[in-house]
Amino acid sequence: MINVLYLVGAAIIAGIFTFLMRQTIINVSRYIEFDLKNEIYQHYQVLSLKFYKSNRTGDLMNRISEDVGKVRMYVGPAIMYTINTITLFAVAIIYMVDRSPSLTLYTLLPLPFLSAVIYKLSRLINKRSTIVQQSLSTLSTYSQETFSGISVIKSYGIEPRTNLEFENLSAENRQKQINLTKVQALFFPMMILLIGISNLIVIYVGGMQYMNGKIEHIGTIAEFIIYVNLLTWPVATVGWVTSLIQQAEASQERINEFLDTEPDIKNTAKELTPIKGDIEFKNVSFVYPDTNIEALKNVSFTLKSGETLAILGNTGSGKSTILDLIGRLYDIDKGSILIDDTRISDLNLFSLRSSIGYVPQDAFLFSDTIKNNIKFGKEDATDDDVIEAAQNAKVHKNIIGFTKGYDTILGERGITLSGGQKQRVSIARAIIKKPDILLFDDCLSAVDTETEEKILKNLVKLTKDKTTIIVSHRVSSAKNADRIIVLDEGKVIESGNHESLMNTNGYYKELYNKQLSEKEM
Numbered sequence: 001m002i003n004v005l006y007l008v009g010a011a012i013i014a015g016i017f018t019f020l021m022r023q024t025i026i027n028v029s030r031y032i033e034f035d036l037k038n039e040i041y042q043h044y045q046v047l048s049l050k051f052y053k054s055n056r057t058g059d060l061m062n063r064i065s066e067d068v069g070k071v072r073m074y075v076g077p078a079i080m081y082t083i084n085t086i087t088l089f090a091v092a093i094i095y096m097v098d099r100s101p102s103l104t105l106y107t108l109l110p111l112p113f114l115s116a117v118i119y120k121l122s123r124l125i126n127k128r129s130t131i132v133q134q135s136l137s138t139l140s141t142y143s144q145e146t147f148s149g150i151s152v153i154k155s156y157g158i159e160p161r162t163n164l165e166f167e168n169l170s171a172e173n174r175q176k177q178i179n180l181t182k183v184q185a186l187f188f189p190m191m192i193l194l195i196g197i198s199n200l201i202v203i204y205v206g207g208m209q210y211m212n213g214k215i216e217h218i219g220t221i222a223e224f225i226i227y228v229n230l231l232t233w234p235v236a237t238v239g240w241v242t243s244l245i246q247q248a249e250a251s252q253e254r255i256n257e258f259l260d261t262e263p264d265i266k267n268t269a270k271e272l273t274p275i276k277g278d279i280e281f282k283n284v285s286f287v288y289p290d291t292n293i294e295a296l297k298n299v300s301f302t303l304k305s306g307e308t309l310a311i312l313g314n315t316g317s318g319k320s321t322i323l324d325l326i327g328r329l330y331d332i333d334k335g336s337i338l339i340d341d342t343r344i345s346d347l348n349l350f351s352l353r354s355s356i357g358y359v360p361q362d363a364f365l366f367s368d369t370i371k372n373n374i375k376f377g378k379e380d381a382t383d384d385d386v387i388e389a390a391q392n393a394k395v396h397k398n399i400i401g402f403t404k405g406y407d408t409i410l411g412e413r414g415i416t417l418s419g420g421q422k423q424r425v426s427i428a429r430a431i432i433k434k435p436d437i438l439l440f441d442d443c444l445s446a447v448d449t450e451t452e453e454k455i456l457k458n459l460v461k462l463t464k465d466k467t468t469i470i471v472s473h474r475v476s477s478a479k480n481a482d483r484i485i486v487l488d489e490g491k492v493i494e495s496g497n498h499e500s501l502m503n504t505n506g507y508y509k510e511l512y513n514k515q516l517s518e519k520e521m
């Protein structure tokens with residue numbers, strides 16, 4: 001009776017401790033997962049555009065979710081089961097040796113083989129699961145790309161083709177998963193086989209020893225069979241845990257590859273450096289590192305704080321590149337860019353970027369309210385500031401026309417703005433910030449000339465004391481600028497102001513006359 005009570009008591013205590021151990025270790029592993037995810041995300045944020053161009057979104061997302069999950073499995077279950085296994089083995093072996101040392105030896109004999117076989121299997125599993133992981137990355141990258149380009153896919157009616165492509169990628173993935181499952185399927189049969197052999201050895205050797213009188217009680221054989229089965233799971237976990245550890249190692253390697261990637265753009269000035277807004281390009285040449293396209297060749301210009309520069313030129317002539325370089329999205333290797341007479345690389349990166357209001361060519365708005373999209377440029381802006389910025393960008397009337405006004409949700413979950421509306425919200429976002437440097441990258445291209453004129457008029461007031469660069473294809477956006485440069489294939493081919501360029505028979509004058517006659521038509 002007392003033995004039964006011992007057994008029940010032991011089971012209860014084991015239950016309580018297992019619960020406490022799971023609580024502690026699994027919780028800790030979740031905390032580690034949380035920290036790791038944050039660390040990776042924060043590191044992603046400081047990496048430069050080049051990194052994003054050379055790595056696909058699906059891969060970035062997989063490393064932050066799947067791979068981190070695998071590392072968590074190592075920190076949580078792997079450690080927990082290892083502790084379990086060691087404890088159980090230690091206790092069982094003490095009892096087994098006490099009963100019969102020689103029978104213990106025979107019983108445990110197949111176990112190292114089991115571990116070795118499972119280890120081999122785990123290595124194979126690890127190799128194949130890396131292949132599965134890569135194929136999953138490809139699959140998610142593909143789906144993500146097709147979802148974001150869904151309107152193009154629909155308008156070209158190429159759904160069948162994308163379906164087929166997805167099916168092919170899925171089939172590839174399925175084959176890789178099956179290859180993995182085949183090896184995984186060997187796991188349990190292998191275990192059962194070796195445990196069966198252990199049982200047979202116990203019965204055979206135990207029986208012989210009982211007959212020879214080496215074992216006193218027949219019950220010892222039954223006891224050993226219980227031990228063998230008790231050790232089944234721990235031995236299995238040795239293999240399983242090995243595979244977990246190896247997978248975690250592979251995942252951690254993939255994570256470290258990104259964590260060890262140094263941002264190309266380094267902030268060398270730790271102290272904040274207030275920016276006034278003088279900009280000077282001195283013989284700047286720039287080659288895009290990934291494509292080797294020489295986007296700028298020997299470009300020079302000077303712009304005093306508060307002045308306006310307009311950049312004109314054919315498509316692909318390097319206009320946007322100039323703006324990217326001012327925001328230090330890339331570092332140059334030839335010539336120099338000076339902001340307030342200091343090399344751009346010596347300025348504090350945060351000071352530089354926070355003093356710039358940038359309106360990109362293709363306005364990007366988040367799936368959030370219009371108000372928050374505008375406030376994005378200035379977190380502490382009041383509702384009045386938002387309205388004022390929207391009025392100056394000539395988009396206020398459109399916004400109040402929506403039922404929910406400024407609280408209208410944009411993007412995936414909400415309405416889609418027209419190209420011109422998007423551009424104007426994007427302008428409002430830049431001007432609400434009241435930055436020292438304003439960069440407009442062809443951001444009025446989708447706006448009619450009449451609205452363009454009104455916005456430009458407002459901008460003249462707003463940008464009176466701000467350094468402003470306007471990239472455009474229209475002379476109307478450029479003619480009032482203090483300085484105008486015309487680019488062709490990365491070179492400055494003309495520079496001056498409206499009057500001086502109109503006195504030169506060149507690109508500007510030709511463009512002006514062409515656009516004037518188009519207007520008259």
Ligand SMILES: Nc1ncnc2c1ncn2[C@@H]1O[C@H](COP(=O)(O)OP(=O)(O)OP(=O)(O)O)[C@@H](O)[C@H]1O
Nearest residue numbers: 288290291293295314315316317318319320321322
């Ligand atoms: N991120 C990039 N990586 C590699 N090459 C690029 C990149 N951005 C632009 N280029 C290349 O650099 C050249 C200049 O491009 P840029 O975007 O500066 O021209 P742009 O004058 O602004 O053209 P558009 O008027 O069409 O906007 C082009 O040949 C383009 O293909």
